[in-house]
Amino acid sequence: MNINSIKKISDFFRNYGFVEIEKCIDEKEIEFLKNFVNNKYNENNNNYFFLAGDKFNQSFNDETLTVKKVEDLIKDVSVELNLYDESQKPYKVLRVVDGKKSDSEANNYHFDAHHFTALIPIFIPNNPSGKNGDLMISSNLRGYSSNIMINILEKILFQKILKPFLKYEKFKKIFNFKKIILKVGNIYLFNGYRSLHGNLNIEQGNLRATLLIHYNDKFKNSKLVSLNRSFRQKRENQIINQNKKIKN
Numbered sequence: 001m002n003i004n005s006i007k008k009i010s011d012f013f014r015n016y017g018f019v020e021i022e023k024c025i026d027e028k029e030i031e032f033l034k035n036f037v038n039n040k041y042n043e044n045n046n047n048y049f050f051l052a053g054d055k056f057n058q059s060f061n062d063e064t065l066t067v068k069k070v071e072d073l074i075k076d077v078s079v080e081l082n083l084y085d086e087s088q089k090p091y092k093v094l095r096v097v098d099g100k101k102s103d104s105e106a107n108n109y110h111f112d113a114h115h116f117t118a119l120i121p122i123f124i125p126n127n128p129s130g131k132n133g134d135l136m137i138s139s140n141l142r143g144y145s146s147n148i149m150i151n152i153l154e155k156i157l158f159q160k161i162l163k164p165f166l167k168y169e170k171f172k173k174i175f176n177f178k179k180i181i182l183k184v185g186n187i188y189l190f191n192g193y194r195s196l197h198g199n200l201n202i203e204q205g206n207l208r209a210t211l212l213i214h215y216n217d218k219f220k221n222s223k224l225v226s227l228n229r230s231f232r233q234k235r236e237n238q239i240i241n242q243n244k245k246i247k248n
Helices: 008-015 027-043 054-061 066-080 146-162 169-174 223-247
Strands: 018-021 049-052 091-098 114-123 136-137 178-179 185-191 196-199 207-217
Touching: 008 018, 008 066, 008 185, 027 049, 027 066, 027 091, 027 114, 027 207, 049 054, 054 091, 066 114, 066 185, 066 207
Parallel strands: none
Antiparallel strands: 018 185, 049 091, 091 207, 114 185, 114 207, 136 178, 136 196
């Protein structure tokens, strides 16, 4: 689907919670992103890692302005949908998974804290087996509550209680999951808060790298959300430090 106007993108986002925007990242930008990932992957001794928030911002110097392009897209769509909040900044995550870590990271279905999630594929496998880390998404599965306790209970239900069952096809059909085959060069914009999503596994020896840009955190002032994010930051630092120890 080649969607070339903010109005069309916003309408699809509003109605379906998901939109694929084709051929947004050119070859020069893709090459820059791949080189960045390769360098960071090498620094981590060819092991799984992720960079989030300030850690990402400190490491990333986007000479091709890819991030700004996506941030501008999100801003334009959020303005069109009356969801723009000038007090909030986008939250960025680089996630790099290899075949060694794939099984533990796959089928980890979750809701995001943000209304907007833009996914930019960087490295996506292309195996005949189909083990390519495809995105699985159940768009707009839940409502958009402003009650943080409802948010927490929904997360516990889907991300903890139902998690062991969601890897089975029967349950994926019950919750109307759709498989999205990611293509490098495209941008995937979806309602991360309302949509349950995760990825399938990849084969050994493969690499899957995606850049995620989140915006409009409903619970930006919540101490619980801030605490959870700080735990994630701590986990990120532990993984990177462990990777450096292995390398040394």
